[in-house]
Amino acid sequence: MSYSPHSAAIQLASASRGFDHLFANEISSAKKVFNSESDPFHLVGAGCLSFLEASLGLEASKMTEATRLLALAEAGSRNALKAAAKSKTKASAAFPPGLEYEIANADTVVLLGITHALSESYMGYLQCIYAMNSAHGKFSKLYKTVFPNGLDSHTTSPPLTPFSWTPSVTPSPADSPAVTPKTSSSNLSLEPPVSSAISKKSARPPAKQSSSSFFGLASRWTSGTSTSASSSTSFLSPPTPTSISSMTEAGNSEEIQNLKNLIIAGTAFGFGLFNLVFSLLPKRVQSVAGLFGFAHSRRLALQALAVSAGYAAEGEVHGVFAGLVLMTYHGAVLLVSGYQADEARIIREYESVVSGIEARYPKGALWILNRAKILRMTYDPEGAIRVLKAGLEETKEDAANEHGEGFKQADTLLVFELAWIYLSQRQYAESAEAFIKLTELNSWSHGTYYFIAAGCHISLALSDGVSHEEKEKYLDKAQELLDAIPNLLDKRKVGGKDLPTEVLIKKKLAFYKEKQKLQGGDERNFARCIRISPAEELGIFWNNHNRISPSNAEVHIREWSALQPPVGIDSPYMSRPITTSSTSPDLDTPDELALRLLLLGIAHRSIGCVGLRIKDSLPPTEPASSSSSYVETPDSAPESIVDSPSLPLPSSEDINQYTGNASACLRASRELLSAAHALQPSIKVSTWIGGLAMFELAVLDLKEVEVEEKEEKAKGDSVPSELSVDLKKRWQTALKSARAKLDVAMALAPNSVDLSSRLDSRVAMLRDEIGMKAEIIDVTL
Template identity: 30%
Template sequence: MPPRETVLKQIEGASRGFEALLDNDLVQAKQILSSDPDSAFHLVGLGLSAFLAAILSREDDELRNAQETLIRAETMANNEANAKRAKGETAGIFPGGTEYKLLTGDATIGQALIAIMSESYVEFVKAIWKMNKSYKIFMGIFKTVFPEDVSENDSLHDIFTRLNDRYLEQTTKPQPAVESSGGFFSSWGRKKPSAVAAPHLRHVSSSSAIPTLPSTSASNGDAAIAASAPVSELPSRSGSSTDLSTSFANKVTLADSAGNAEVDSYPSPLWANDPLTKLVISGAALGSGMFGLIFSMLPPKMRKMISWFGFSNSNRPVALKLLTIAASTGDDVHGYFASLTLVTFYGFLLLMSGWQASEPTYLRSLSTILGRVHDRFPNGTLWVLNRAKLARYERRSEDAVGIIVDALGREAKEGNSFREADSLLVFELSWLYLSQARFVETADAMERMCTLNSWSHATYIAIAAGALVDEINDQRRRGESPSAEIVERADKLLAKLRGLCGLKRVFGEKPVTEVFILRRLEAQKAKLERWIRAGRLKEGAKLWEVVRISNASELGLFWATIGGRSPASGIQKQIDLLSSFSPPPRFGPASSSVSPATPSSTLGRTETRSSTLSGNISRRRTSVASTTPSAAPIPPPSSATDDLDTTAEILQRDLLLGILYTAFGHYDSSHYALAIQFLDAVLAASPAEVGEEKWVVPFAGWHRAVVELKTGDAETKDMESAKAKEVWRRQMDRANGWLDQVLATGEYDMKTRLESRVLMLRDEIQMKKVKVGLA
């Protein structure tokens, strides 16, 4: 067991190493973390650095190295946790050895996450066992740090006050002589004073005697509650590892259980300059908060199943409070991971839940948490990425693109040893370009992904090829001949797509996206054969010539890139493109930019349409007020004349148009009525009309629920509360009805992903019910 002074130096060194990683210097991070082979702190940091690099690169060698490092780290930390130590020795104000038990939990959960990424069912079983072990470690430490527990009704002010009171009590007691002890457990749970109490805390009896920071003003002009804390400098790139925590103090915005914006003021932590206490409190809060958040997002059946392994605690508000404590307390690895977990969670909700009970609250929370850490690491890829994501969530896509392009350009000029993180930037850039309907740039970015990691090249290439086909079709829409260069690129990518599918395995199975891509590829090949048989194309025609609904659109739908938070210009361009295909859309006006006489042409070939955008629209139009799907069948399309030559393809377009018009509703709520018509048409389709594209109906049901909730927002915007309550009762009943139908649907593509979105949306509905007084 190393002496306390050595432990403190090890914590400081390991923190500097991990900070180098977060500042994109993986080489320096590895050098620092490899400099002390006898330090469990350094070894765990080295393992977690390898873990981050591995999950970003998806390279087998990286994963293997990370796993081996974390196993060594677990062994070393576990040995130190159980080593004999002097009687009265403490980890800050906690029992001696707690810091090493925490490191054991860190190393174990890292191993579990790596095992989950493997291709083996055996490794998956090991992952469950490792997760359970880590969970028990963290919950044991949690009970030591938070003996009174943390409830949903506890404010952050209450929690921090209790922690401060306990810290004050422990650090103002007389220090006993340190004696030899029989072992670690002899001191467990007993209150022991810190071996080194902060000088300004001695000989005081209450928190009122502690120096306070001056009160600050919030953005809305309200005065913040004065914070009791040791004074330290604001974070900076040149600051030490103990500078960050003070900047987290005073205020945070969280969504309460009713979805209200809850601004919770709280005192700064008194242990900000006590590395051991900070490490334990931050780690305990992160571990229990992260597990609680994960469990809260699992489907009920999955939650029940994992409870057999000892997992519990799925209260999301409590989990978010604990993660906020970790982020506000610790500037070690736990504090950083807590911040990263929070911004990822809020971003995921903003993008994937479709509708939020309190969108401004999530945006403020994400912005506040991100801003604090980004001030410390302005060039760190993980924080730059989330700055871009925040801009995207705020529908500032051009700003988001600029943030990423600037970061990639800077790294190309100055160098970046943490290149694995670039894949995150490029992947986000790909979706941003697609949301703007910048198809060639989308393809460029997705092709670049194949050089950055080895996850699913089939998925990257499918999206790239689909985006190029979209560009070809858009050039046709504008009356132009498709670019020979673009045609050649699309043809090459589609030709190699089949060979890429199935190369990657997850638990011995193909990734769900690749299963979908392969099935859609077969459908497109069957379409090519139909067109050749009909004399529409010659023998030897290429696949790109028949594709109209592309993989880029389909996978963009699954990733909430099509519609959602897209800019109005991108939405309009995608609507125009989809509306240019024959037969014309069944509802709504024809696109003003589409000419009925525009031919569907290919290089060296000309196709004629038997139907135009002006034909049959009025015959197919239904009442805007309709909210009940019509059972009228889709008029049969023709493979000899129509771009969309099956009812399944028409339904895919209906779904996409429904999603796009829903997204347009953010800019003009009158578009919601048109969205409802398209989505209802999909929901009314018969199994024969749907064919193999069974996924379109449940996805339409989920989006139909989203439209109900968005129309509720629009209707109640300026309405008095009593009337608004009745409107919300109706809208939420309808939304839940659509979600019930989704959950009752049998097997279809991307089912597990859609079901997770159902659960997220239901959580938001429940929060809104509480907020308006319906629960």
């Protein structure tokens, strides 16, 4: 077949319509568009849709289909690229012919690699590296061609500052790792994406647009200053043309511009995603990746994704996906890193990304999900619940109105998020119902869902004020769910191997049975020996207790500390167990004692840091029902945040109560976490506790000094942008201490420890935040 830029542009416009349907949850329409043609763009669309279904649902059958379709797309794009290479016709003097097909080919290679990594197993990670090995050369070549002078040459913003959204000054390609090609002396002339529609022959139906461009507020991302949404100095704005007249193009100029947008945004997206994936792999896997000559720069990855996301306002597919990746990354950092060097900045960036895509695709489940996550991260769980429930209700209405097949896997994520928020709110009945609902929506680990749901029923049984009849009912239901788990776990999962979570669950079931047997009880009723909910235990891995309300943390503390034997560490919220001569200990193994200490340490830290929420948390955009709220909005906040209601907070009396006990809670937290770590040599089953306890101590080191910094700024003892000499020294000490604790945590979490790869990723994120804070305050570690 011969290469024609005009034909390629027509194919691209048609496939882009399919992606518009995909992003709007109209899966049937998307599939119809992607299946209508067999060119590389439509093949990539079909493969990408299947990949999203597989990755979001973690379903083995979907992953197999995604692999098949992506392989077809890879072969199709490779053949189209070969045909283009033989042609003398090219879209632009700036790019060689067929470069758009090389982008499509690289897309498929990366997606195939990520599919392997979804298992969260080290073998899956290694398969990911092997698959991506072929992408290494592709991205190096693409980057050299499209960005010969580096990414900074494609922004018109001022130089990045330590407070910019990518920490400190972004390294130039010449200084970045091996995966980053060196700059060349050539100059690339680029036009910004055109805002007008393309020719009627290839025009896409307009998605619902807002009056402002997608990243209209993104100018704050770089300078931290308030500017107009249409400012030409936005970091995420596409590059300003430097020598457009030097370009000679074949075919319709608007069609060619779309191809060029694809090339620029696609290269930036692929390069950014490639670097980001490697930066998030466990360190042990990264060391293996080094054998292939790989290295990574997370800063450069985030900058590249931001450049790509600048094209999302024009509906460029890679730009939208770049926005989704940025959302996912921001959400992950806020959820599991434990500490953020500049939380307010991250939330502003997250808010900007979500608002832009949400405006274009208001019914898309992925954007609804991230809106809810922002609310949850800004301490408005009730607002998050409202958003999620409204989104799920809208999905039902669309199905009833014959909109066709919805995006079931994305809708499933709404239920998943809702289940965890219910759990954090101690709404155990609702949480259990949501986790069981997940078994009807996807084929991922039903055993995990049952385990958590059983834990919710145990929590209900252990709650105060429950009658004997209700307690028995909850325990019977918990036992029923626990009994069903072994058969569910026997169903092989991704790659024919047990998921890491399922490995942990098998060990816990055996542990409970042994405990019940040693206590002389009926092994068939082992749920009755459980004193700490399995749901709360698994919640540790999702960091589900970090952003709970102080009142919920207090209830947790009183319940866990009421168990025998006494904790032996005092705090304002500890209960004293009721003892009698015949009382047998509720917790009689080092595993249980260490687990209680770990949970208590996290809950105490949550209360101790409650003061941080008063002046530094940013408000959500969802209307708040609380009348007693106060947030001091930074001058640099985007309009959507400035104009939004204040963040709901506990009443002033409650805030004063918890703030007054903050120091005591932080002290207790350190003692409790240290005690949990000290029990590590005695732990038989839950060998992950020691490493996580040390990780949480590292977070505590940072949180304690953060409290001091907020207090100093509140008193006005220093210039707002500067720290006192003493506080700077405290930060330096804390940063070094936290980094050392992370080394200990990793030493306690070898491959044999349950969910060690998850801890590895959390450690990597926290290390980045430590490094960023050191740069912000200008200290050497």
